[in-house]
Every structure is written in C-alpha cells, then in structure tokens.
Amino acid sequence: MEFSFQLEKTEWSKLDKPVKSHFKLNTLMEAKTVLARGARVSLTSNKWAHKGLFNGALGTVIDIRFAKGSSPLVGDFPLFVIVSFDNYIGPAYDERNPTYVPVPMQTLTENKSKNNHRCCRMKYVPLEIAFARTLHKVQGQSIGPTHAVPIMVFNPGKTSFEGRNPGLLYTGISRATSLGANDVNRSAIYFNCSNKGELYTRVRDIHYKRKRNNTNKQKSNEAQMLDQQYPEPMLTNEKYTKVKKRKYWTDYLDEQEKLTNISSTVTARKDINNWLQRQQEHVTSENDLYRIVQFHSKRYKRA
Template sequence: MSFLGPKLLLKIDNRLRQAFPNKQHDNFGGVSMILVGDLAQLPPVMDKPIYASHSTALSLWHSFTIVITLDTIFRQQGASIRQQQFRALLHNLRNAQALQHDWQFLMCQTNATLTIQQKKDFNSSIHLFATNESARLHNRKMLKELNLPVALSLAKIAKQTNTEYDTNEQLPLEVLLSIDQQVMLIANLWIKVGLVNGAIGLIKQIVYENNTKPPDLPKYVVVQFNDYNGPPWDIAHPKDIPILPITRGRRMQVPLTMSWAITIHKSQGLTLDTATIDIGNTEKQGLTFTAISRVKTIDGIRIEPPFSFERFSKLQNNPYTTIRKKEETRLQLLSAQTDIYSP
C-alpha cells in the first residue's frame, strides 16, 4: 500500500463504482477492500503517499478502519548478536533515525573490509541502485562481459486506438537477450507457481519461428527460474520455463528485463540472500530503509560505494516522515480497537 497514491486510489474507486452501479454511491462500489504493506517504504512514482493527500482520496483512505498489525519479522530472523544489531538498525532506519553506530555498522560491509573471495561473490550478486540510469549502465556492462551474441527484440505495435489504456505502455519497446543473461520477469504469468512480477532467472535458450530472426520477436525464451515450483516443461530441466511474448496496451513483447541490477523501487517486495547496494546521493521517503531491508542478513549486504554519515543523515529530512509517523499512530490506535476472530 505504500506504492498506492491518491491518484490510483481514486481510479480504483471510480472504476468499482462503474462496475457495480447498484452501489455506485458506496466507497469502492461496496466491494470489500484489503490493503497490505508498510507505509515506511517507498511512495508511489509520480504521486504522493496515500496518507499525505488533501483530496477525496484522503476520505477514502480514512474509510479503512479495521487495522491488523503484523509485528513478527520473518525476513531478518536469527538470534546472533549481529542479526539482533541488524534488526535494530532496520528499526532505526524505518523511523528515520540516523545514528552514528548504525552508519559504522553498515560501513563494515564495504569493499575495504571484505575478503577477495567475498568481493568476488558479491560481484555476481544483484545490484540495487537509486536511479534507472545507474541500473541500466551496470546491466549493459554485465551483458558486454558475457562476450556472447545479443539478440534485439523489438515490440510489435498494434494499431492506434483512442482508448486511454492504449497509451499506458507497460512493456519495453526494446529488449536485449543473450544466453546466460540474468533477467527479471515483469508480469504476473502464473502466480501460484512463482512466475510473478519480480521473479529472477537465467536465459537458457532463445527460440524463433521459421524464417524469423532478430530483431523479430522470439517465439519464446527459455528461462531457468530457481524458485519455480510448478509442473516441469522439460523433465531434464524442471526449472526451465518458456516465456512467450505477451500484450499490454498496444505492445507485444517478451516480458523480461535485465536484472543484474535493478532500482531500489523495483526491489520493493523482494527477499534477497545477497545484494550490492548503492543508495545514491539523494534520499527519498523510505529509500535507504527499503534497500537495506531487502536482504536477510547483514553479512549478505555490500555497500558500494561507501557513503558518508552526512548522506546517511539525509533520511531524517524527508517532509513526509513526520506526517507518516502521525498516520501510523492513528493506525495503531485503530489496530488496538480491532478484534480478530478465529473460526
């Protein structure tokens, strides 16, 4: 729900009122709505946080009065002193508290303190960047280092129509594909078995129809997803799954993107064993907290490049932090009044 801003909330409300005309005067057309998430993480792109609105969207947000607080940490488990210190650090980051000892703890996870083998292992880990441009440059660098042929996949464009949805291009115009390339799935294809937006894998085959070749769309791309848990497409390689082009808006394209590096925004919701993290020079609401909290253990984090305590302190300056804390106090009061019934 941190990614849900006033604009999108209003669109959801309007569409549901249209879909259920008998209850068009009720919020969300009378449909039961459940929001899940953490308001301390990144806000929506090109919008403000949902709790910072002063429009009709705020009254919609305040209509959610049944609140259940989940307070068990599952991602960063462990009883060691370092894990306890890591959880304390994350708690402080979430509350926008820049403490000297937390910064020093993170600076123990830089290239200057890692062994040669550790640095080598981290070089192959996913890299999280604050900007799209930094992620793009790292992905191009890694693709070049494969020293293998690269196929350009150009999206097919449907005829222009006048509907608003057609202007919302959700798939890239161009996709670069290569064997052994690390990619991320950018669509929910089969949620039950792990083929979800954000799933990471390695390309094993690129297959074309007869008489076609790059930059034509491939017939399918075989990707090895280690977290796939569905029926095997290839008995000998049960984690290898063909990914076919799909259509979103006016574009048909393979729903894959390079993922040696992704933005911190894109990483939201992921759980990672290891990551190299670059928080950039500018802090946004929840940026540093979201980046650091993607990783299970402090030993799974490399900070590269290192950042100053002055940069670390910028997390205290976001104008939404005070508003968010007041809103969380309101939600905690509602949570205390919510009874949970078990059958």
C-alpha cells in the same frame, strides 16, 4: 537480439491501421528489450505468482526459439524464450531442468478510442535485462548464501535520495540476511559509493536536508585531511518535502483513528459473518469476486 513491440488491429477496430498514440509513451519504451543466451532477466508481468513467476522474478535466458523460417533480423518475434527462473516451483517443462520455463509473448490491449472500443493491441517480450535492480524491484526479496541471489552490491545514492524516498535505504540494507559471521568476505551485502565515510553518518537524522561544510579554515591540518577523506555534510533545520508530507499524512490517519468508532455489537458481527458465508457459496471464481467488488464500488460512487 533486440526486440521492441508490434502493433496490430483488433477484431473490434474500425481503423485502417493500429494507432501508436493509443498506448502510453512509457509503455512503448518499457516494451523494448535486448536478450541473449546467458543474460540475467526478470519478468515484467505476473504469470503464475504462487509458483514463482511474478512481476520482478529473476532468471537466466537459456534459449530463444523462433518459428521455422522466421528471423529476428527481419523483425520477427520469437515463439517463446526459455528462462531458468531462480524461484520457480511449478510443473516441469523439462524434467531434467525443472526450473526451465518457456515465456511466450505478452499481448496488451489499450482502450483509448472515443467509442470505447479496444481497437489496437501491442505484442512484446515480457522480459527485461536484470543484471542490476532498483530498490523498488527488490522489496520483499531476501539476499544471502542460502537464497537465489547470494550477494548484493548496494549503491545507496546521495543523502538527498533518502529524503525524497523515506524508508528506501532501510529497505535496501535489510535485504541482506548475513553480514559474514565475523568474515567480511562472506557478507551478503557490499557497498559501492564514492564516499564510504558518509555511510557511518548518513542514517543519523535522515529527515533533515544537508549541505557541505566549508569551514575548514578553522580546523587543524589533520582535521582538514580527515574531512577531505570522509566529508560529512552539515545538518540543516529544513526537512525534506517528502518527509513533511508523510508526517502530515500519518498525523491525519492518527486523528481519523481517534474519531472513528469501530466498536460493533454481537448481533452486527453475526450479521457480517452470515453475509460472508452466503457470498462464499456464490463466489466460485475470481470473476465472480470481481463483479461483486465492481457492483459495490458503483453503489459507493452513486452514494
């Protein structure tokens, strides 16, 4: 079943109909999804993070439930999608299947009108197909025999990928919790790339750009055959732009740390602790905390 998004006016709207342009294009595109029973999916928003329903949580579609008389063939949305989430530890919706969770439709209200009125809202299914994940989506996730995802087939991309995204290659490799314990068939990570020989050398001097070595004429036939099987790019003296910018930023932070006096007196520390205790007595909800942050943010901007 293919689902897109539905737009509707809010109670504050003075328009004749909802306006599509009030939503960002990528927001509209990301709202489109295709679902089926048995499909691997992930949540696209935080629902109940400390119970396992966080943005990126993986699961399997069990069923798609519609209201009586409605149908996806005419554009109707389901009431909810039942998903078995890998890491769900909250209350059981179905006692026989404690990982089953009914996921309702998500509503997003945009604030783009001139009079600061929230005139339109968008309804969509907060799930996306997740048979494969990008490295950004698996940060913090462990993969191995004792985890929800037992095996990862990893495509590291081209060498320039690491130069544009410093550290992501390490992030991907470090997701695996096991290399097989002397049994390659039990490894938690396998590589899928066109040039497997490059895996042995690409993590060396990854800050520098590379170019192909075309000096095979000076090599023996055996060396040329090895180069054809495992071509190793030549290192250049030019660093990737992202690597340079990261170095500028870390140098700046180091310099600011040296110039910052973070020492404080015993009296100042006591005053801070007393202030925190007073705030904790008044802050009883997340909304109270949000109001305090907003208040001090405005004071900071005015200063």
